[in-house]
Amino acid sequence: MSTSNPVYLGQKNSVAKFDLETKNAIWSVETDGYPGIISCYDNKLFVQGANNWSKYFHLMLNAETGALIWSADKDAIKSYITPHYYQGDIFFINAKGCICKLSGENGKLLFETKFKKWYDSTAYLLTVTHQEIFLISKKRTFKVNKISGECEEVPELANLSKDKITAAYGNGVDQVALFSAIAIGAATGDAAAVAFTGGGDAGGGGDAG
Secondary structure, eight states: OOOOOEEEEEETTEEEEEETTTTEEEEEEEOSSEEEEEEEETTEEEEEEEOTTOOEEEEEEETTTOOEEEEOOTTTOOSOOOOEEETTEEEEEOTTSEEEEEOTTTOOEEEEEEOSOTTOOOOOEEEEOSSOEEEEOSSOEEEEOTTTOOEEEOGGGTTOOSSOOOOOOOTTOSEEOOOTTTTSOGGGTOOOOOOOSSOSOOOOOOOOO
16 A cells, blocks of 8 residues: 655745655655745646745646646736636636636636726626536626637526625536635745645636625
8 A cells, every 4th residue: 555645835936746655756846936836737737926026926836746848928828826626617806896717728818808898896706516607796687608608698697696795606516716815915925835636626717796
């Protein structure tokens, strides 16, 4: 029986897979800054981080070997994101308030759609069901086309609740990354890693609504 007890740890300019039994690194990969968010999905490790100049990086690694699968374009994602893994791809709301889809295969940004008007101050939560992807708030709800990113308002889901919606999670999402490190100031380089050693649902996340 194997006694290996691995964890993924972010450190200054690197992320590594450690065996807690031997205290040795199984593999280590250099990064351009401090890893701040680590999540595991389908034997892949998604690493997000930033350096002292608030430049963000997003890497997808092979969780077993540490081999780089892809590195996202730095101009495509300019912040930490809450990744919603769905059918092999990643959906998220970016810092500009757009709904985005990132290819899980190569890290390319497949769409970036602004779904609300400039005067709409409502915050929406991204929610994935088995059939659809929604942007939900107390007042309004949008359905997202999974291919094009086009957003269509759903009138029958308006005024969905009496109170402000503060969290949401749909049972169709493969996994949502635990996001407890987002409040830490990445610009200072003082970012903490969140480690996962396996897949499965990790809880809900998104913009408060």
